[in-house]
Amino acid sequence: MDQQKIDIKNIPVHVEVHKPDSSHSGHYNPRDRIYVRAVKGxxxxxxxxxxxxxxxxxxxxxxxxxxxxxxxxxxxxxxxxxxxxxxxWPQDFTILAWLFIIAAYALFFVTAFYGRVWCGYLxxxxxxxxxxxxxxxxxxxxxxxxxxxxxxxxxxxxxxxxxxxxxxxxxxxxxxxxxxxxxxxxxxxxxxxxxxxxxxxxxxxxxxxxxxxxxxxxxxxREIMCTHICPYARFQSAMFDKDTFTVTYDEKRGENRGPRSRKDKDYKEKGLGDCIDCNLCVQVCPTGIDIRNGLQYECINCGACIDACDDTMSKMGYPPGLISYTTEHSLNGKPTRVLRPKLLGYMLVLVAVCVAFAWTLYSRVPLEMNIIRDRGELYRETNEGLVENTYTLSISNKSQHTVQFDLSVAGSESFTWIGPQQVSISAGETRSVPISLALDPYSTEQRSLDIRFTVQQADNPDVKLAQSTTFFVGR
Ligand code: SF4
Ligand code: SF4
Structure with missing residues (x-):
């Protein structure tokens, strides 16, 4: 056999990890405890x-x-x-699966729209x-x-x-x-x-x-869970784009940072921006990062630094919003597109999954039935010359109450029913009901007949289930 060799190339992968810069705060070290300052806003x-x-x-x-x-x-x-x-019940696993899918897409949608707000708020x-x-x-x-x-x-x-x-x-x-x-x-x-x-x-x-x-x-x-263990922090960036609202420091407005007197109105002439380097945005941060270093995966979008900075801005008599929920496009002076294909895609899938979930719930019947044929013999002839088939109906009551069920069969011929036609089953119980059907073999030309068993709640005809099986006539 002709063997082809595939060239293998080493592709250098450069991953840039943005580490929190402690040069300004002097209080953050991964091994140190973070003392979070209380903030109002x-x-x-x-x-x-x-x-x-x-x-x-x-x-x-x-x-x-x-x-x-x-x-x-x-x-x-x-x-x-x-x-x-x-x-x-365990058979309803699909309903739980739908719930998990809804939760996942809701998280994707919220993250694409407003970053890690789930982490920061809920x-x-x-x-x-x-x-x-x-x-x-x-x-x-x-x-x-x-x-x-x-x-x-x-x-x-x-x-x-x-x-x-x-x-x-x-x-x-x-x-x-x-x-x-x-x-x-x-x-x-x-x-x-x-x-x-x-x-x-x-x-x-x-x-x-x-x-x-x-x-x-x-x-x-605390923050070690959010920054080192929680997998969500690692893959959230896949959902971000230039129109995602994240907590961002306006570098153009804030730099050069530096302290100054409240009365100093000429600070811009001295080359200073609006950041007075008070460090409060770092002290209130529950993950101990300095948002002025740019977007970092540790940021949980909690907005504490926004409140701290807005408070400082108001004390200095500067407009708020040096740190704010904003988008990369907005920071670069471009319009933010809220309704964009990615967000619409998440929204459509979310709506579709919610509809599927609602339909699964609505159409769910709190009842289950399995038909087991007698494995010993397909049919037997009775002394009266009739042909008899035996089945076991395994019926589960998946409701919260004891329920009375009516049992019936339908087919092209009229059968003689041998066995109980009504059973009472407790909540959560599965009952096996042996049933035999008898038929005059000369009433039909066919060797086998399609039949349909129905089990129906006696006091609520809407709760019913039907299942098909075969009746063997023999001959
Ligand atoms: S305080 Fe600011 S930088 Fe720190 S996690 Fe909250 S939003 Fe992010
Ligand atoms: S709170 Fe505002 S003014 Fe103070 S250091 Fe942070 S960004 Fe600068």
Whole structure:
């Protein structure tokens, strides 16, 4: 055989990684703790309210009751997910798959439009980290006080402040873990059993595991999770383009940076831009970067630096927006195209997937049927001269209640039904119903007939399922 050699070339790949520049801040080192300075402003208010709503929903949802059961209960041991009136079984995996696809495309769409705002405003990692920083601030004081406290020698006061902080972090982590596990096992009994030491071994292990995860993530790991572990940070740039709104420093307006007096109105003649190099944008940044160094993958688009800088600008009497959500096109004086092919593409796919999901939910029948033919013999002749076929109807009730089902068969001939024509099946139960059909073999010329079994909810004709099989006449 003629073997062809393919030339292999070494292609040098140059990957430019933009490292945070600490030359101006002097406080960031990957191994150092970041002391986040509190900041007030529009974006931080939005972030706080969104976080509050998210946290409220997370804490309250498992306590809701619906029709006598926990409204949201993802029961893994029973392999059924209750979500209000809907119960999903392993066979309904496609519905969950649709949900994941919707979440993925919603994330792509939002990222292409407004960068990593999901990370900055709603990602649980950020929401919990900001709550933990809030505890830190209330107990240990402002950023400067916290730095001083950490540099001070150990004292009784330092010990109590540190102990109180870790106690609050652990207590909040425990609450988070109990609520989280409460999505998978009845939440009320879980709380009672956990604190009365009656919870099962696996419930205790799960709660302790998630307590440690929350404490470690929001208390210690913090931005390391966003910058080094979360894969989203790495592939987000694939969704960015020159019309994506990201937090950006206006270099043309800000440089040359440098301090000056508030009264100094001639700073531009001295070659200075609007950045007074106060460093506040760096001190408020939860990932410890300096946005003045350009777009960096560590930036979670939280807007804290915008609020800090706008505050400085207003104190200096300069217009706001030196740091803002803007696009590369806008910075270069070109118009921003909001409705562009990439965004429209994500939107169309998102709408299509949502429609498919809604249709799957709407057309879902809380019922399943499998027809199993008697494997021993295809047909048998009775003493009365009739031909009999035997089937087992395996019927699953996927609703949340016991349901009475009517069974019937349809075909070109009229069959004699031998077996129950009505069955009552409990919620989540699968029942095997043996059925025989008998036919006078001389009533048809054919050797086999197509027939259709129907199972239908007795008090709701809309819930029904039909399946075809074959009746063998023989001869
Ligand atoms: S650079 Fe600004 S927007 Fe980005 S993470 Fe830091 S504070 Fe948030
Ligand atoms: S907050 Fe604004 S003025 Fe202060 S250093 Fe940052 S960009 Fe410059």
């Amino acid at each position: 529009l974006h931080q208010a939005i972030r706080r309210y969104m976080g509050f709503v998210f946290m409220g929903l997370f804490m309250l949802l498992p306590w809701l009751q619906y029709d006598g059961h926990q409204a949201i209960l993802l029961d893994i041991t029973e392999q059924k997910f209750n979500i209000f009136a809907l119960t999903l 990602c649980p990692q950020s929401v919990w980290t900001f709550i933990f920083i809030w505890f830190e601030e209330k107990i240990q004081g402002t950023r400067n006080q916290r730095i001083k406290l950490d540099n001070d020698a150990w004292s009784v006061s330092k010990f109590f402040k540190k102990a109180a902080t870790h106690f609050c972090w652990l207590a909040f982590s425990l609450l988070t873990a109990l609520i989280f596990v409460g999505y998978f096992t009845p939440v009320g009994p879980l709380f009672i059993q956990f604190f009365t030491f009656e919870a099962s071994f696996w419930a205790v292990v799960s709660v302790l595991f998630f307590t440690l995860c929350t404490y470690g993530n929001a208390g210690w790991m």
